[in-house]
Amino acid sequence: MLVVDDSATDRRLVGGLLEKQADWKAIYAADGLQALTQIEMQHPDVVVTDLIMPRMNGRELVQAVRRRFPEVPVILITAKGSEQIAVKALQYGAASYVSKKALAQKLPRTVEKVLAAVREGRTQTRLMSLMTRSESKFILENDPDMVAALCSHLKQTMHCVRLADESDRIRMGIAVQEALLNALYHGNLEIGPNMHEMEYAELDRLVRERRERPPYCHRRIHVFVKLSTDEATYVIRDEGPGFDPSRLPDPRDPKNLGQPGGRGILLMRTFMDEVRYNEKGNEVTLTKRLRSKASAA
Incomplete structure (x- = not known):
């Protein structure tokens, strides 16, 4: 390091x-x-x-x-x-x-996340570079382990997308991971932006409790992935109450950088070419395009 x-x-x-x-x-x-x-x-x-x-x-x-x-x-x-x-x-x-x-509180966890993305990417590069097109759908329960497993899988498949270099693929993986975590914790389980200030044991207890109690326990995370050699699209939808996207402060504005909420959205908007929410605010579409096409748009 x-x-x-x-x-x-x-x-x-x-x-x-x-x-x-x-x-x-x-x-x-x-x-x-x-x-x-x-x-x-x-x-x-x-x-x-x-x-x-x-x-x-x-x-x-x-x-x-x-x-x-x-x-x-x-x-x-x-x-x-x-x-x-x-x-x-x-x-x-x-x-x-x-x-x-x-x-x-956050540096070791952040470093581990980034290192995990790097390790996973390097082991799958050769195989996944042979893929030319892929579409997949997943429906997940509110299980952090399954969300982590899906993150790992999606990071591996990114190597079929000849959009960018290894650095860009790492950043794409982080953006998708943030979207999935938002769907789990803020969407389905309705845990507020102050969750990052909670002690691990306290957060773990709250997550376990809500995973077993209605209406949270009945909600699912829906993920649609479409990959080709020149574009990657990730659609992630939760079954929570949603929010009004028009009222979301722009996390790219420097004055909002240190706020407790919005970190994941900042990373998504910075690392992807397009981030779009539905009207209800419970579905986000992330798109990454071949650089030449993105530049021409």
Whole structure:
């Protein structure tokens, strides 16, 4: 894990959080230029970077890594005052972000999510690249394990989509995962945006309780997937009460970046070419197109 920050104290703080996990080792760089040298020499699995740094900031580092090392995902650490850079960095290729005030709770989980996407992708690349077209439908109960299994399967099938490089496929996988998790927790189980602030045991208890109690237990998640060599479409619908999409604050607006809700929608809108909700707000369609077509649109 490469940690990039011009503050030695913050570098060690982030590195310490990462090294609490089994088999994770942190290496360090003080700015973007040092980070590029470290990537070339050390080949890290993931880069965790601050945004505001001298010589080369986080957004510029994301662009350089995307261009020179597209297989290495970059996770941003955001803080008050860096929101505009963070939005641009996500648009330019960062895989995810974590607010500095929530590092201890969210950084290890976010890194593990991104690493899982990378591992799954690499093992299936050759086989799935032979597929030219696929359509599939799934109906899931409110089971987090089944949602995780479907996420894994869908990430593997993305290798038949010759839309982009490995970095783009990682980002597509994260966008679809966020949509599925929204359908499960916010849609069918009606758990509010403050769920990310709950202790794991408390959230687990609430999820188990609602999975067994009407009306939540009768609801299902419906997933339709259509893949070809030049377009990928994911339609994800829950059976919850929905919401009014027109009232949803734009999560791409820097002032909304640190809000407790909307993180998943930010990642979906940034990583996919089109994100569209139905009128009820309980169905989202995610589309990714071949780059040349997306540019011409």
